[in-house]
Amino acid sequence: MQINTETSDSALAQYRFILSNHRDIRKGLAMKYIGLDSKDGIINRFASHVSSGKAETFKMFGLDFVFGRREGAYAWDAISGKKLINCHCNGGVFNLGHRNPKIIAALTRSLKELDIGNHHFVSEQRALLAERLAALTPGDITYTVFGVSGGEAIDLAIKLARGYTKKLKIISAFGGYHGHTGLALATGDEQYRQPFGPNPPGFVQVPFGDIAALKQAIDKDTAAVIFETIPATSGMPIPPADFFPQVRKVCDENGALLIIDEVQTGLGRTGKLWGIEYYDVVPDIMVIGKGISGGIYPMSATCFRKELESFFHENPFIHVSTFGGAEVGCPVALAVLEESSQPDFLKHVNELAEVFAQGFKQLKTKHPSILVGLRQLGLMMGIEMVNEQCGPVMTKVCYDHGILSIYANNDRRVSQLLPPLNIDKKLAYEILERLDGALKDTKEFLGL
Numbered sequence: 488m489q490i491n492t493e494t495s496d497s498a499l500a501q502y503r504f505i506l507s508n509h510r511d512i513r514k515g516l517a518m519k520y521i522g523l524d525s526k527d528g529i530i531n532r533f534a535s536h537v538s539s540g541k542a543e544t545f546k547m548f549g550l551d552f553v554f555g556r557r558e559g560a561y562a563w564d565a566i567s568g569k570k571l572i573n574c575h576c577n578g579g580v581f582n583l584g585h586r587n588p589k590i591i592a593a594l595t596r597s598l599k600e601l602d603i604g605n606h607h608f609v610s611e612q613r614a615l616l617a618e619r620l621a622a623l624t625p626g627d628i629t630y631t632v633f634g635v636s637g638g639e640a641i642d643l644a645i646k647l648a649r650g651y652t653k654k655l656k657i658i659s660a661f662g663g664y665h666g667h668t669g670l671a672l673a674t675g676d677e678q679y680r681q682p683f684g685p686n687p688p689g690f691v692q693v694p695f696g697d698i699a700a701l702k703q704a705i706d707k708d709t710a711a712v713i714f715e716t717i718p719a720t721s722g723m724p725i726p727p728a729d730f731f732p733q734v735r736k737v738c739d740e741n742g743a744l745l746i747i748d749e750v751q752t753g754l755g756r757t758g759k760l761w762g763i764e765y766y767d768v769v770p771d772i773m774v775i776g777k778g779i780s781g782g783i784y785p786m787s788a789t790c791f792r793k794e795l796e797s798f799f800h801e802n803p804f805i806h807v808s809t810f811g812g813a814e815v816g817c818p819v820a821l822a823v824l825e826e827s828s829q830p831d832f833l834k835h836v837n838e839l840a841e842v843f844a845q846g847f848k849q850l851k852t853k854h855p856s857i858l859v860g861l862r863q864l865g866l867m868m869g870i871e872m873v874n875e876q877c878g879p880v881m882t883k884v885c886y887d888h889g890i891l892s893i894y895a896n897n898d899r900r901v902s903q904l905l906p907p908l909n910i911d912k913k914l915a916y917e918i919l920e921r922l923d924g925a926l927k928d929t930k931e932f933l934g935l
C-alpha cells in the first residue's frame with residue numbers, strides 16, 4: 488500500500504485533534520460521539536469515505552451543517568453550535584421531536600430483554616405491534632408485514648398487489664415519490680431512474696389529481712394504483728375531498744387495488760392519525776414508514792386488508808426481511824402509536840395548524856410578490872412561492888434564519904414546512920417570525 492505523506496500528515500493532525508478531545512471526554516468536558524473533530528476534518532472524512540458529491544453540494548450551498556446535539560425541535564451544528572429549528576424532520580421521522588424521552592425509554596426498556604429476533608419465526612413483539620396497527624388503521628386493514636425502510640415497504644406493497652391480483656400494471660403519479668429501491672423507484676420520475684437502465688415493464692404514470700387521466704390509463708390488467716395521500720416531493724398539492732373516493736371507485740370498477748403511501752402523511756402529521764382518513768376511503772394496502780421509528784429505531788410497515796393475506800398464506804416465505812420488524816424496535820413503534828393516536832395530541836396538531844394558517848394569511852399580505860400561499864393539511868405544509876428559484880434560495884435563507892427546511896425537489900417553487908408535531912404555540916409563532924425574515928431576504932435576493 489502506498490502512503491501519501493500529505494494525506495497521512497493531515498490524518499495525523501485529525502487523530503491528534505480527536506485524541507485531545509478524548510482527553511476532554513475523560514474529564515467529562517466533551518461528548519462521546521459529537522464534535523470530536525474539526526468541521527473541515529469531519530467534512531473531509533465524509534467527502535473521502537461517504538459522499539464527495541454531497542460534501543461538495545452542501546459546501547456550494549453554504550450549508551456546511553454537521554448534525555451535532557439534537558433535542559426536541561432543535562438540532563445544533565456539531566462544531567459551531569449553530570442552532571436550527573428542525574422544520575424538515577426528515578419527512579416525519581422526527582414527528583415527535585428529536586430524542587423524545589418516551590421513545591428513548593421504550594427502547595432502553597426493550598434493550599434489556601430483546602434483540603433483533605429471528606424473522607423466520609413466530610414473534611410475540613411483531614404480533615403485538617401488528618395487532619395495534621390493525622386497531623388503528625382504517626377499515627378492515629388487519630395484517631402487517633414489517634420492513635426497515637419506506638422503499639422496502641412500498642416494494643412489498645407492489646409485490647403483494649401483483650401476487651394477489653396476478654396482474655402487472657402499476658399506475659403512479661408524475662412527481663410522486665415512494666423511495667429509491669427497486670419497484671418503488673420504478674413508480675417514480677424518469678430523472679431518478681434513467682441512469683439505471685430501462686424501467687421494468689408495467690409501470691405507468693399519470694398526473695396527480697387527474698381522474699380523467701387515471702380512467703384512461705387503468706384497465707383490466709392493472710394490479711394497483713399507488714398514490715401518496717399528499718405528494719410531498721411534488722410540493723404538497725392537497726387533493727380535493729372527492730379525489731380519493733373517485734380513485735377508489737375507478738380502482739373497484741377495474742378490479743385494481745389501491746395502495747396509499749402514508750410514509751409522510753401518517754402518524755398525526757395531517758391532524759388525523761392517517762391523512763387518508765380525511766377522504767373516508769379504505770385503501771387495500773397502506774404503507775407506513777419514517778415516523779413510526781420515533782427517530783430512534785428504523786421500522787416500516789406494509790398494512791393490508793384481510794383478504795389479501797391469502798397470498799401470503801399460500802406463500803408464507805415468499806418475502807422475508809432479516810431486520811424488518813426487529814423485535815427490539817417493536818416497543819418503540821408501539822410507543823409512537825400510543826403517543827400519536829391520543830386525541831389530545833391530534834387536537835394540539837390541529838391547533839398548531841390554525842396558528843400557521845393565520846400566520847401565513849398575514850405573511851401573504853406582507854410578501855405578495857413572492858408568497859403564493861400555504862398548501863396545508865394539518866402540519867403537512869408547503870410554502871408556495873412564485874417561481875422555481877424561490878425554493879432553493881429559501882432553503883439557504885431559512886438556514887441563515889435558524890430554520891431547517893428544504894424545497895420540494897419535484898416542484899421547486901415550494902418549501903416544505905414540517906415542524907415536529909409536539910412543539911408549543913410559542914415556537915410556532917417564532918417559526919413564523921423567522922419565516923417572515925426569510926421571505927423578506929429571499930425576495931430581496933431574487934429582486935422580487
Ligand SMILES: Cc1ncc(COP(=O)(O)O)c(C=O)c1O
Pocket residue numbers: 578635636637638639641664665666667715719748749750751776777
Ligand atoms: C412518501 C414517501 N414514500 C416512501 C419513501 C421512502 O422511504 P425510505 O427513504 O425510508 O425508503 C419516502 C422517503 O422520503 C417518502 O417520502
